[in-house]
Amino acid sequence: MKTKFLLSLIAVLIAGSASAQVKPEDAIKYRQSGYGFMAWNMGRIKTNVEGGNFNKEEVIKAATAIQAIANSGMGALYLPGTDKGKGWEETRAKPAIWTDKEKLGKIAMDFNKEANEMAKVAATGDAAAVGAQLGKLGASCKACHDDFRIKH
């Protein structure tokens, strides 16, 4: 009995430390940081596609950064109740994020898919293909912005 109790206590502690609870305010900050950092990298790819001097290394750096953030499990930052609150700025997360989970899940998976594909295409160094994939990736961002981000 005592052992069982101790074991479950340890299990709880391990589980707790594996995903340490983030403060709501920090969660919103991390979210905004993630999206802002991805926006920087989206812009870098775009500049390379448009500028006429395509730099493969630069594009790979940007694409892998986006891929890493996309696969980081940002969903964990959408704590209950964080549809309100201030990170770097007031959050623009719509309450629907916490209710329309199925639709949002699909959109999120689609975004992950396109981000992974972006990294693959970047590795080929094919500027036209990178441009086309950037469009698909951007459209997957927009899908979420359209339905799950507050428009002031």
Next chain:
Amino acid sequence: MDNKAFRLWDLPTRIFHWSLVLAVASALVSGQLGGNLIDWHGRIGLLVVGLIVFRLVWGVLGSTYARFGQFLPTPARIKAYLANQWQGEGHNPLGALSVLGLLGLLTAQVLTGLVANDDIAFTGPLFDLVGKAVSNRLTGLHHLLSDLLIGLIVLHLAAIVFYVRIKKQNLVKPMITGWQEGEGKSASGGGWLALILALALAGLVVYGASGAWLPPPPPAAAVETPNW
């Protein structure tokens, strides 16, 4: 030529109208689809800027029925129209309200669009003039107004159907041929000089809206940053 017809819409007005139809339709589609089309959405927006400015100038310098003074929807005219006592050609007072509503709404759309951003990889050409916070607000407005715009367009189309079906009047044909059946005074005015002036002003404002005059960002090579 049927002698019971008169010149209603001059050629520049008609070209303006159908160009605007194409531009707004493409803007709505490209705005909804996003992706790489967002860059085209921006370019089309600049075209709409030019078209609006052209129409505003043409509304003063253009030929008879294209002039705002001709169809200004004053309360007296609207009252007369609703009482079935309005007599005139061209835009009737209610139609004039729709014309001004559409022009006003499109003006708001291009103004907000020029400073908009999509939080992905697109910023309007004048984004730097207002900064991110204001841009976010105006982008929200841009989205809201697009719904209103679709509503007004539907109303515009419904009115055309209403005129064909109920009032037995085809409004589309004169907008294509320029000729209106029946008796009336043919449009006059709006010569070459007016046209050149309207086009020149439109071009000038499009240049301003394109942000081409803004100082370009320093070239990447000129800024020293660590290479890790």
